[in-house]
Amino acid sequence: MSLVLYNTLKRAKEPFTPLRPDHVGMYVCGPTVYDLAHIGNARPVIVFDVLYRLLKRRYPRVTYVRNITDVDDKINAAAKANNEPIAALTKRTTDQFHADIAALNALPPDVEPRATEHIGEMIALIQILIERNHAYVAGRRRGLHVLFSVESDPAYGKLSNRSRDEMIAGARVEVAPYKKDPADFVLWKPSSPDLPGWDSPWGRGRPGWHIECSAMSKKHLGQTIDIHGGGVDLVFPHHENEVAQSECAHGQTFARYWVHNGFLTVNGEKMSKSLGNFITIRDALKLAPGEVIRAFMLGTHYRQPIDWTEEALKRARARLDRWYRALARATPAAPGAGEIEHNWEREFLLALDDDLNTPHALSVLDEQASCVLGAGSADATRFAATLRANAYLLGLLTKDAGQWFRQGAANDGLGESEIERLIAERNDARQRKDFAEADRIRKQLSDQGVVLEDKAGATTWRRTG
RNA sequence: GGCCCGGUGGCAGAGUGGCCAUGCAGCGGACUGCAAAUCCGCGUACGUCGGUUCGAUUCCGGCCCGGGCCUCCA
Numbered sequence: 001m002s003l004v005l006y007n008t009l010k011r012a013k014e015p016f017t018p019l020r021p022d023h024v025g026m027y028v029c030g031p032t033v034y035d036l037a038h039i040g041n042a043r044p045v046i047v048f049d050v051l052y053r054l055l056k057r058r059y060p061r062v063t064y065v066r067n068i069t070d071v072d073d074k075i076n077a078a079a080k081a082n083n084e085p086i087a088a089l090t091k092r093t094t095d096q097f098h099a100d101i102a103a104l105n106a107l108p109p110d111v112e113p114r115a116t117e118h119i120g121e122m123i124a125l126i127q128i129l130i131e132r133n134h135a136y137v138a139g140r141r142r143g144l145h146v147l148f149s150v151e152s153d154p155a156y157g158k159l160s161n162r163s164r165d166e167m168i169a170g171a172r173v174e175v176a177p178y179k180k181d182p183a184d185f186v187l188w189k190p191s192s193p194d195l196p197g198w199d200s201p202w203g204r205g206r207p208g209w210h211i212e213c214s215a216m217s218k219k220h221l222g223q224t225i226d227i228h229g230g231g232v233d234l235v236f237p238h239h240e241n242e243v244a245q246s247e248c249a250h251g252q253t254f255a256r257y258w259v260h261n262g263f264l265t266v267n268g269e270k271m272s273k274s275l276g277n278f279i280t281i282r283d284a285l286k287l288a289p290g291e292v293i294r295a296f297m298l299g300t301h302y303r304q305p306i307d308w309t310e311e312a313l314k315r316a317r318a319r320l321d322r323w324y325r326a327l328a329r330a331t332p333a334a335p336g337a338g339e340i341e342h343n344w345e346r347e348f349l350l351a352l353d354d355d356l357n358t359p360h361a362l363s364v365l366d367e368q369a370s371c372v373l374g375a376g377s378a379d380a381t382r383f384a385a386t387l388r389a390n391a392y393l394l395g396l397l398t399k400d401a402g403q404w405f406r407q408g409a410a411n412d413g414l415g416e417s418e419i420e421r422l423i424a425e426r427n428d429a430r431q432r433k434d435f436a437e438a439d440r441i442r443k444q445l446s447d448q449g450v451v452l453e454d455k456a457g458a459t460t461w462r463r464t465g
Numbered sequence: 466g467g468c469c470c471g472g473u474g475g476c477a478g479a480g481u482g483g484c485c486a487u488g489c490a491g492c493g494g495a496c497u498g499c500a501a502a503u504c505c506g507c508g509u510a511c512g513u514c515g516g517u518u519c520g521a522u523u524c525c526g527g528c529c530c531g532g533g534c535c536u537c538c539a
């Protein structure tokens with residue numbers, strides 16, 4: 001039983017073996033902090049969080065690095081538009097990002113490097129590339145650019161599987177005059193006084209987009225990393241350029257396994273501000289608890305496209321509700337605690353080992369929940385512990401079941417004491433056999449999203465989404 | 466134009482050369498004062514045309530349709 005991952009570099013699934021048997025290094029491209037993170041950003045966060053948890057389970061030590069890009073032209077533009085200092089914007093956005101993904105139960109990475117704190121490392125890397133004739137300095141009037149020479153790298157294009165000629169033929173961008181070759185990309189560019197800049201051998205300037213990941217992964221994980229992750233849209237040019245920079249500078253493999261998550265659409269359309277279907281994580285959390293969003297994301301394999309709809313969200317919630325009902329059936333256990341039954345663990349982990357087949361893993365949890373719901377109380381408790389322990393690996397079922405069903409609607413809906421009062425009133429009516437009144441109260445509550453269940457001795461309630 | 470993914474039952478979504486995915490929704494039944502929850506039962510799904518095979522949804526090829534990337538993007 002071992003982990004298999006789809007490697008974009010090979011376009012095939014491969015058994016995963018870390019370079020060092022006891023220590024896995026993983027680098028994932030993090031956000032550019034210029035605006036609130038959207039649900040598309042949430043996908044890689046959740047996918048790689050699950051991979052991180054699985055790796056931690058499998059290996060003694062895992063170092064997960066996810067950067068914060070805090071120098072970028074989009075940031076400059078947003079700060080200007082907001083009339084806000086850049087540092088204030090990036091700080092605020094970073095804090096929001098942290099809060100948002102914490103609500104999605106994502107574990108913090110081991111290292112979260114910021115680009116602005118690694119300018120020295122970037123400059124050093126660029127110097128190596130110049131020394132090795134893989135980069136050149138160009139331009140004059142407005143300052144000096146440093147460009148990567150794509151022609152100097154015969155392996156260029158191996159990740160995205162395209163030749164240099166194809167790229168030039170397909171390029172729809174105007175070629176900057178200082179480029180020796182249309183395919184060359186910027187490592188360093190000059191900054192005007194009103195833009196962020198750092199002193200460098202090429203004058204005051206700022207880094208190009210791609211160099212930060214090469215520099216930061218080198219610093220925190222070494223010249224060769226085991227896993228590099230991100231969204232598919234980053235394969236070209238971002239990841240391709242990272243490979244070029246790092247491998248030309250160091251003469252060794254940059255990343256051994258490239259893992260890319262598929263795109264998220266909203267109601268079948270690409271999410272964009274102009275279409276008006278731009279959903280921030282913050283907005284999504286108003287529609288559903290973080291665990292529901294997480295279950296939604298994990299219900300589709302990470303490499304498949306996923307479509308965000310209210311319908312899908314409802315389904316994810318219904319599924320979690322059922323699991324929580326199973327937990328409620330059993331004696332409460334602490335989140336993450338519990339003995340894992342061997343067969344269930346096997347089947348569950350087997351699914352995850354197969355290129356993170358979370359939909360399959362969730363179906364195993366479905367079956368475990370059925371098992372709990374159908375079992376007698378002693379077995380139910382045992383099975384529930386397994387269910388909870390398995391789910392915990394996915395960052396799900398981390399709440400107490402009672403708490404789960406009572407959450408939400410706290411502000412605008414009925415308060416708990418009000419609900420309890422109505423239930424008592426209804427039970428009085430039932431005692432009197434005044435079922436018309438009892439049903440009226442049931443209806444009143446259900447209209448406000450509270451469902452009652454009459455059990456043997458008592459009436460319990462829960463909120464529905 | 467180039468590169469890369471997909472097309473599975475009402476919906477979502479795994480998977481497999483011959484046998485169960487799973488969940489939701491639907492239908493019938495049990496249970497319930499009514500419900501809810503739960504349990505039992507039901508529905509003959511794999512875009513299309515060929516090929517390989519004893520047998521293909523699964524392998525190969527053509528075609529049709531959809532999506533992504535090639536420019537900032539998770």
